[in-house]
Amino acid sequence: MHRMREVAPGLGWYDHDGSVGAFALTFPAGFVAEGADRPGLAHFTEHLLMAPRDGAAHPYAQLEEQGCLLEAQTRRDHLTVTVSGPQRHLLRAAETMVAHLTDLRRPADAALQQAEIIHNEVLEKTGLDPWSDRWRWCVPAPGGGIGVDHDPVVAPALAGPAVHHEAWKAFAVQNVRLERCSAAVVADPALVAPEDMESVLGPRSLPDARDVPRPDTDPRAVRDEIVLPVDTNDLAGQSAALIAAKLVAREVAAVHRQAVADIRYGLFDEWFSENAPTTVTVPVPADADFGALERRLHELRETSVEPSAMNWAREQLSQEWAARVTSPSACARSMAWMLSGGRLGTPFAPLDSALVERSASAAAMLAGA
Numbered sequence: 001m002h003r004m005r006e007v008a009p010g011l012g013w014y015d016h017d018g019s020v021g022a023f024a025l026t027f028p029a030g031f032v033a034e035g036a037d038r039p040g041l042a043h044f045t046e047h048l049l050m051a052p053r054d055g056a057a058h059p060y061a062q063l064e065e066q067g068c069l070l071e072a073q074t075r076r077d078h079l080t081v082t083v084s085g086p087q088r089h090l091l092r093a094a095e096t097m098v099a100h101l102t103d104l105r106r107p108a109d110a111a112l113q114q115a116e117i118i119h120n121e122v123l124e125k126t127g128l129d130p131w132s133d134r135w136r137w138c139v140p141a142p143g144g145g146i147g148v149d150h151d152p153v154v155a156p157a158l159a160g161p162a163v164h165h166e167a168w169k170a171f172a173v174q175n176v177r178l179e180r181c182s183a184a185v186v187a188d189p190a191l192v193a194p195e196d197m198e199s200v201l202g203p204r205s206l207p208d209a210r211d212v213p214r215p216d217t218d219p220r221a222v223r224d225e226i227v228l229p230v231d232t233n234d235l236a237g238q239s240a241a242l243i244a245a246k247l248v249a250r251e252v253a254a255v256h257r258q259a260v261a262d263i264r265y266g267l268f269d270e271w272f273s274e275n276a277p278t279t280v281t282v283p284v285p286a287d288a289d290f291g292a293l294e295r296r297l298h299e300l301r302e303t304s305v306e307p308s309a310m311n312w313a314r315e316q317l318s319q320e321w322a323a324r325v326t327s328p329s330a331c332a333r334s335m336a337w338m339l340s341g342g343r344l345g346t347p348f349a350p351l352d353s354a355l356v357e358r359s360a361s362a363a364a365m366l367a368g369a
Contacts, residue, residue, distance in 0.1 A: 004335065004344070007194040010204040012184035012335040012344050021187035022084035022328035023094055023197070025101075026336035029079040029175035032275065040118075044164040045171045046074040047114040050081075051106055059100045068093045071329065076266070077275040078340055079176065084329035087191045094200045101176065104169050111165035179204050184335030186328040224284040225264075225366055226252070226297070228359045230276045235343040238276045239317075240355030243348065245280040246313040247304050247356075248363055251296040256285050260316075271321065272334070274341040280359075290365060297363055304360035305353040314348045321347055 007013045034041035052058035063070050068085030083093045230241040245263045253260040266277035325331040338344050
């Protein structure tokens with residue numbers, strides 16, 4: 001039987017008896033930490049952190065020798081480093097990553113090399129289209145919404161090579177510290193002892209969740225969709241908003257006789273982030289019958305907390321959640337995210353019906369271009 005638990009403060013564990021395991025380290029080093037006047041610093045820091053220290057200290061190559069895969073992601077409120085590979089090498093892989101993250105020496109040309117990699121990454125992923133990401137208008141950031149001048153991926157590439165080559169190390173020293181990270185491991189305790197992993201990582205005190213202001217939505221982002229609020233930033237609040245949104249999506253599908261649409265949640269569609277998006281949205285068809293939708297949404301406010309409705313939505317979302325964490329690395333990454341906000345647990349159970357009702361009752365339609 002799989003068991004998810006916190007074996008030590010800030011160290012989550014998921015029992016997994018397969019040949020491949022994974023661990024993830026999450027730091028409070030996301031876009032909100034860089035400040036509105038330094039767009040892309042967090043992403044640039046991620047690249048420099050993963051860059052080789054020298055020819056003999058290349059994290060990707062060192063881990064590949066052990067059969068392991070290294071992944072790093074920077075998001076709105078956190079940076080996550082994930083390593084997956086044979087369980088017999090997992091502890092050694094953790095030692096490799098800890099040694100690399102705690103030594104910030106990099107060759108003189110590392111910043112230019114990583115700036116070029118970021119530039120190519122932007123070309124591949126966005127085509128340098130600053131309007132391609134609609135969610136930037138809904139995501140909180142210090143001083144207001146994230147706009148084209150504060151796009152966490154596009155801005156550094158537009159600003160020129162190595163734009164943050166002098167600032168990244170100070171940012172890493174402040175935000176990428178082992179004692180501040182939350183960690184999660186997916187492994188067999190008989191092969192990877194929890195106390196050994198805890199010893200490698202050392203003691204940690206989890207960071208407090210940031211109180212990020214809610215910006216006004218930019219008028220250029222108006223679109224055809226239904227918006228529901230995330231009332232509270234904990235696991236219960238985020239789960240309730242997703243439940244309410246799933247029920248709204250079912251109503252939209254019923255009115256237009258089509259399949260239930262996917263819910264849009266946050267800048268990267270990542271559930272249960274440390275700082276939750278302020279809204280969850282449900283797309284509306286271009287030929288939407290707004291009169292019928294308004295009537296269905298009014299009725300939903302009365303029926304959203306019926307056990308049969310919530311059980312249906314809970315089952316649907318639980319299946320989607322299970323699909324998101326099928327691999328050891330995805331499971332470790334998700335656990336580390338939840339631990340970063342101090343809420344390790346199974347989503348959607350238990351579920352606060354009052355929060356579901358509040359999100360459903362506050363659903364609003366936005367119609368526009």
